[in-house]
Amino acid sequence: MTSEHGERTQDTTGRPAGDGRTDPATETFVAHRNLLFTVAYEMLGSAADAEDVIQETWLRWAAVDLGTVRDRRAYLVRIATRQALTRLRALGRRRESYVGPWLPEPLLTAPDVAEDVELADSVSMAMLLVLETLAPTERAVFVLREVFDLGYDEIAEAVDKSPASVRQIAHRARAHVAARRPRGVVSPTEARKALDAFRRAAETGDLQGLLDILAPDVVLLGDGGGVVQAVQRPVVGADKVARLLVGGLGRIAAFASLRPAQVNGYPALILRLGGAIDTVMAVRIDDGLITGLYAVRNPEKLSHMRRETTLRR
Known part of the structure; x- marks a missing residue:
């Protein structure tokens, strides 16, 4: 749907409002929306902030010329990661004034999350608290590499670092998390x-x-x-x-x-x-x-x- 000025509008979920017909940009975004939410949530520990990142990702994605995009999934992840990093740095300052201990926002998750052992471990409250001890870029690199198995070149584009720097950050973050995470995956x-x-x-x-x-x-x-x-x-x-x-x-x-x-x-x-x-x-x-x-x-x-x-x- 368009406004009187010819601009495309969105509903409150970050999807375009309209008459039910979807274009390729919308179809791609909807297909990867749950992935993008998961990336943002693991980086932020907040479902509300992750939803805001999804909104911001859609706004930027809707303006992209798809003809210039080679890998749409990677491109969307890159947008979401950059938006989450910006928000994570702002949240760090906000959490300094938080009253009492800060804990991640809990999610009532579907049963299939527990069936994916690595995913369940990565979003567990214990792991999210470990991720809170990482610097923002370290957290982004760790999540994208260890949880979503993105290549170093893809991660480098998402965090605006060289692939060599990303490898070093990943190694440092992996060691940091290993020293603090639960001693073994709990069934x-x-x-x-x-x-x-x-x-x-x-x-x-x-x-x-x-x-x-x-x-x-x-x-x-x-x-x-x-x-x-x-x-x-x-x-x-x-x-x-x-x-x-x-x-x-x-x-x-x-x-x-x-x-x-x-x-x-x-x-x-x-x-x-x-x-x-x-x-x-x-x-x-x-x-x-x-x-x-x-x-x-x-x-x-x-x-x-x-x-x-x-x-x-």
Whole structure:
């Protein structure tokens, strides 16, 4: 559809508004939209910001002469990467003033995400937090190379570096992530087993049961964003975390429910109060024990828990 000035218009999803007919640019964009969202989300850790990147990518893609494009998928990824990098640098400054710990925005993911082990690992809450420790360009290079298997030449064009520089950045980022990521890929079955034990102990106030499933050096992070109450600093140690959980859940047990869900490709728990989502709790598991608990309570980060998000590589 065009405006009175002859300009093409878009709907709020980043797709052109119109009468149902699509042109090659639109067809290509729609075909790769889930991939582009996944790239942006892994770089930003925020679904809302990833959606904004998709909008910006469409606006630039709609103005491209397709006759000059050799590889449309690579071209779209390049646009999305550049937009995500610009936003990531701006977000870094914004997060410095964030109230309390910052956690990635959780996604209710479709079952097929868990079936792709590498994709599930790359979007897990634990991995996104590791990626937060990378510089923006390092994060982009790592995501494009390790997750999406792009060639160094393609990545170089996306991040405005030489292929030789990209190789060095990739090596440095890979070593950085390897030193901080979970010690091994956790199967959904193993994650579900640990989470079930955690849930039973938490619901019944079984302090010893929690201590049995929590690693001695477990870390609990809470994200309320200054909007709702949450722990303002990391809580470290099995005893402190277990007592905090037993006390907190004990006070709301009469009108709360704790149910499993597939979040960021792995089993997680959703705490509902009066039927409404109050907290999404994801975990990091190492050697069968929970080493990280990530409780997202900021209401602004829970909108993508109402429907499944499709992610693609």
